[in-house]
Amino acid sequence: MSTNKFSDYINSGYSCKNDYITLGGALLNGEAIPNTHINIPLKTINRHGLIAGATGTGKTKTIQVFSEQLSLAGIPVLMMDIKGDFSGIAVPGTENDFIKKRHQDIVLPYSTQGFPVEFLTLSEEKGVRLRATITEFGPIFFSRILDLNDIQSGVVAVIFKYCxxxxxxxxxxxxxxxVLQYATDQGKKEFEAEYGRISAATTGAILRKIIELEHQGATTFFGELSFDIEDLMRVNQEGLGYINILRLTDIQDKPKLFSTFMLSLLAEVYQKMPEQGDSGRPELVIFIDEAHLIFDQATKALQDQIETIIKLIRSKGIGIYFITQNPTDIPAGVLSQLGLKIQHALRAFTANDRKAIKLTAENYPLSDYYKTAEDLTKLGTGEAFVTALNEKGIPTPLAACLMRSPMSRMDILTNQEIDLLIANSKLVKKYEQAIDNESAYEILTAKIEAAESENEKNSAKKSNKASTKNSDQPSATQKAIIKTVTSATFIRGVFGILSKVLGGSKKK
Known part of the structure; x- marks a missing residue:
């Protein structure tokens, strides 16, 4: 098949009139075709995407290349780093013969460079502490995170309303x-008077859900100082977009916390960011590694909420990219929203694997140049099938792409290098101190203590009054004695005895 015809086919499909980034060069029959660059227009990067492939096929390096190109274009990135292997992007890489040959084959210049990096954390890891308040979530989001039924969600709404x-x-x-405990204990009458009766069984069920969330580490996430999403949108003095790396190596066994954070972040970005319209470039691109962690244990309500936000958030100039081993890890409703797909090799070890490959191939445009299902198993490391949206929003031709090499280090930073970056971070200093202002816990505790103190004073007053009154009055025993000695029968008996005694003495 003519390589000239193929070159024209690719160059026509991936030509851009405005700003773009270049991922690499096209492959045909396993060979790089010079000057057939896979260009992705900045205008459509906010239409979301997928980066998939088996372990060891080059997904991390693809994300690294993508992030570098975005940073060079002045677009900040948020990277969810589950495995902890993305930190090397902060320092320049090393050029070698392999990299030189690759770039010669695809006719792209190569140089080494580090990029501005900020480390973020949801837990006790080093970095900028990410927090949010319960109030910022609101009753609907908070109920969905806890997977509450309608009755329980209604109680949550009442709690928010009371506060x-x-x-x-x-x-x-x-x-x-x-507040939940107060509603069915000391404040029961107050709540019933203003909002109706709240069942102790319902509040108990909600409390158990909160304890489950606490066990996944949410105690460190909810609080102040809340993270300002504007701090994700920074560029440095040279105009490079910051690459914000959220270190999640200790969150893999806490999917509910991860889902909670993602929903909080996406909701806040959507609420606070202005409509961009056709701005021609994204404001922020979010990469979610091991994306199945969001969906595997997320509730149906939570999945629906994430799907809804993903549909709407692109109008705010935000692009979201899911990274996973297999596209089937992503719900169909989300997968249908993704404009850019980068598919690395899949492995056909079992019958189920072959079925998954066939299904994956059906998600890509038909091509006269590739047998997609067959070629998916033959792609080498750093090679991937790519299809995107052109500047008019039309899908580009399917292209096997030899990805360009990262400019930064293709390995992790040392602990000393990480410590140095964190020590020089302005954001770490801004968010490192947890703030415990007076809030519901302190206010209601003081209210309960004041009520108990008032009850003790009232009880003491009643006790003192009773004691004073009793000191002026004869006791029950005294009353019984007085009644006896003053009775007519007792008096007559006494006089009778006296008469006999006195009469006897006269006879003598």
Missing amino acids: DDHKIPLIDLKDFKK
Whole structure:
């Protein structure tokens, strides 16, 4: 098949009039075809995407290349680093013969460079601490995170309403638990008078859900100082977009916390970012590694919420890219929203693998140049099938792409290098101190203590009054004696005895 015809086919499909990034060069029959560059227009990068492939096929390096090119274009990145192997992007890489040959084959210049990096954390890892308040979630999101039924969600709405009406801040989980307990204990009458009766069984069920969330580490996430999403949108003095790396190596066994954070982040970005319209470039690109962790144990309500936000958030200039081993890890409703697909090799070890490969191939455009299902198993490391959206929003031709090499280090930073970056971070200093302002827990605790103190004073007053009254009055025993000695029968008996005694003495 003519390589000239193929070159024209690819160059026509991937030509751009405006700004773009270049992922690599096209392959045909396993050979790189010079000057057939796979260009992705900045205009459509906010239409989301997928980066998939088996372990060891080059997904991480593809994300690294993608992030570098975005940073060079002045577009910041948020990278969810589950495996902890992305940190090397902060320092320049090393050129070698393999890299030189690859770039000669695809006719792209190569140089080494490090990029501005900020480390973020949801846990006790080193980095900028990410937090959010219960109030910022609101009753609907908070209920969906906890997977509550309609009745339980109604109680959560009442809790939020009570705190809003009484100007009581809901900051962290201990605040919410305190109000929940107050609603069926000391504040039961107050709640019933204003909002109706709240069942102790319902609040108990909600409390158990909160404890489950606490066990996954959410105690460190809910609180102040809340993270400002504007801090994700920074560029450095040279105009390079910051690459924000969220270190999640200790979150793999806490999918509910991960889903909670993702929903919180996406919701806040959607609410706070202005509509971009046809701006021609994204404001932020988010890469979610091991994306199945969001969906595997997420509730149906949570999945629906994420799907809805993904549909809407692109109008705010935000692109979301899911990284996973197999496209079937992503719900169909989300997969259908993805404009850019980068598919690395898949392995056909079992019958189920072959079925998955066939299904994956059907998600890509038909091509006269590739047998997609067959070629998916033959792609080498650093090679991938690519299809995107052109500047008019039309899918580009399917192309096997030899990915360009990362400019930065293709390995992790040392602990000393990480410590140095964190020590020089302005954001770490901004968010390192947890703030425990007066909120629901403190306010209701003080209210309960004041009520108990008042009850003790009232009880003491009643006790003192009773004691004073009793000191002026004869006791029950005294009353019985007085009644006896003053009775007519007792008096007559006494006089009778006296008469006999006195009469006897006269006879003598």
